[in-house]
Amino acid sequence: MLLESSCAPAIRLAPGDVKTVGRATIADIAVDEPSLSRLHARVRVDAGGAVTIEDLGSTNGVFVNGTKRAVAAVRAGDTVRLGALEYRAAADEGTAVEALLSTSREIMACGDLQALLDRVLDRLKAILTPDRSAILLIDRATGTLRPRSVRPAGAYGTVSEFASSTAVRESLASCEVLVVDDASADARLRDAVSVMQAGVRSTLCVPLMGRAGAIGALYADRTELREPFAPEQIEYASAFAAQAAAALETAQLYDDREQHFRLTLETLAKAIDARDRYTAGHSERVTAYTLVLARTMKLPDADLDVLRRAGMLHDIGKVGVPDAVLLKAGPLDAAQRLIIEAHVTIGFEMLRGLPFVQDALPSIRGHHERWDGRGYPDKRAGDGIHLHARIMAVADSFDAMTSARPYRNALPLDEAARRLRANAGTQFDATVVQAFDQAEAELRSMVQS
Ligand SMILES: [Fe+2]
Numbered sequence: 001m002l003l004e005s006s007c008a009p010a011i012r013l014a015p016g017d018v019k020t021v022g023r024a025t026i027a028d029i030a031v032d033e034p035s036l037s038r039l040h041a042r043v044r045v046d047a048g049g050a051v052t053i054e055d056l057g058s059t060n061g062v063f064v065n066g067t068k069r070a071v072a073a074v075r076a077g078d079t080v081r082l083g084a085l086e087y088r089a090a091a092d093e094g095t096a097v098e099a100l101l102s103t104s105r106e107i108m109a110c111g112d113l114q115a116l117l118d119r120v121l122d123r124l125k126a127i128l129t130p131d132r133s134a135i136l137l138i139d140r141a142t143g144t145l146r147p148r149s150v151r152p153a154g155a156y157g158t159v160s161e162f163a164s165s166t167a168v169r170e171s172l173a174s175c176e177v178l179v180v181d182d183a184s185a186d187a188r189l190r191d192a193v194s195v196m197q198a199g200v201r202s203t204l205c206v207p208l209m210g211r212a213g214a215i216g217a218l219y220a221d222r223t224e225l226r227e228p229f230a231p232e233q234i235e236y237a238s239a240f241a242a243q244a245a246a247a248l249e250t251a252q253l254y255d256d257r258e259q260h261f262r263l264t265l266e267t268l269a270k271a272i273d274a275r276d277r278y279t280a281g282h283s284e285r286v287t288a289y290t291l292v293l294a295r296t297m298k299l300p301d302a303d304l305d306v307l308r309r310a311g312m313l314h315d316i317g318k319v320g321v322p323d324a325v326l327l328k329a330g331p332l333d334a335a336q337r338l339i340i341e342a343h344v345t346i347g348f349e350m351l352r353g354l355p356f357v358q359d360a361l362p363s364i365r366g367h368h369e370r371w372d373g374r375g376y377p378d379k380r381a382g383d384g385i386h387l388h389a390r391i392m393a394v395a396d397s398f399d400a401m402t403s404a405r406p407y408r409n410a411l412p413l414d415e416a417a418r419r420l421r422a423n424a425g426t427q428f429d430a431t432v433v434q435a436f437d438q439a440e441a442e443l444r445s446m447v448q449s
Pocket of ligand 1: 315368396
């Protein structure tokens with residue numbers, strides 16, 4: 001639907017849209033018109049395209065065809081007045097295409113595969129209002145079809161736990177949309193455990209076609225209490241699947257490339273650990289300690305993900321440090337110290353151009369900074385050092401102290417813990433050392449194992 005006005009831009013409405021209209025800039029449709037309240041009204045379009053408007057407690061009211069209304073349906077031909085602003089509702093043939101385009105722009109801009117899967121499913125939900133829905137993708141390594149995003153959320157390992165695998169496979173094999181209005185009367189679905197247990201009545205399965213064939217399927221169903229999917233919803237879902245498939249295939253390739261790339265970097269990091277038998281396993285241990293500290297500090301999962309990668313790569317710059325320095329048995333002289341210290345900037349320079357590891361850069365560069373500003377390479381101090389780097393500094397020192405070196409044995413755990421505490425507020429961030437105190441038993445057990 002289109003709401004047209006002679007004194008404001010037209011408002012285009014697509015199925016699933018919910019938009020606020022008002023004078024405030026936070027309104028979805030902000031109109032600079034003094035008779036409007038800051039948030040004047042909300043317009044809602046259901047999956048079938050029916051439009052309702054709701055007054056959000058405005059001063060000058062919402063009028064549909066001249067009558068003041070708190071909530072009202074809006075149909076083509078109606079006039080809608082918000083304050084002094086008058087709109088005329090018209091059918092908009094371009095709406096579905098427009099919505100599809102904006103969805104496709106939105107999903108194309110999303111590089112992270114899991115986020116993309118979730119977003120596609122959310123858009124599908126707005127179009128189809130299913131009781132359950134899922135995106136199933138074919139694992140290219142094994143050829144098996146797996147649920148990758150599921151609503152309502154749940155852990156499903158196989159397709160048959162969620163949907164009828166026969167129906168999904170049939171749809172994929174024929175590359176055609178499969179619609180079943182009455183599952184109990186359809187041999188493909190009747191006996192599926194998932195379908196029986198969930199009380200499913202109608203199902204819709206749309207293959208996701210990539211360049212070289214099917215890459216997966218969109219699946220949606222409704223229980224016995226609901227109407228089957230309407231023809232225009234099925235049509236819309238099919239058009240949407242074509243857009244989603246292109247975006248998903250691109251994101252999947254990107255994701256594969258990113259994963260291979262990370263593995264390569266981690267292999268390289270392990271190779272560095274392996275150059276020196278005294279530091280073998282250092283990157284893995286530092287990663288493990290860092291994660292314990294970060295969890296104790298209640299950092300969100302997104303930070304843990306970053307730290308997991310950053311931990312594995314933190315010393316990658318040692319690839320540029322000659323064996324004569326890296327493997328030297330005994331204390332280093334000033335020149336050698338400078339060479340080994342360069343590993344943080346070498347690592348940073350190696351990785352700075354790579355989009356996948358941008359978020360790991362602060363801790364790769366900063367894990368030898370000190371709270372008092374006497375560290376390297378940038379002599380940052382206090383909060384000026386990235387939190388990830390401050391956490392990693394404690395984990396790194398703990399591992400260095402509790403591992404043997406050619407010229408000294410590993411320090412006893414009590415002594416390592418004492419030194420960390422003694423240096424809280426000078427070398428280390430005291431809040432990170434506090435986390436160490438809290439998680440000390442766990443960290444100690446990790447050293448001993
Ligand atoms: Fe280091």
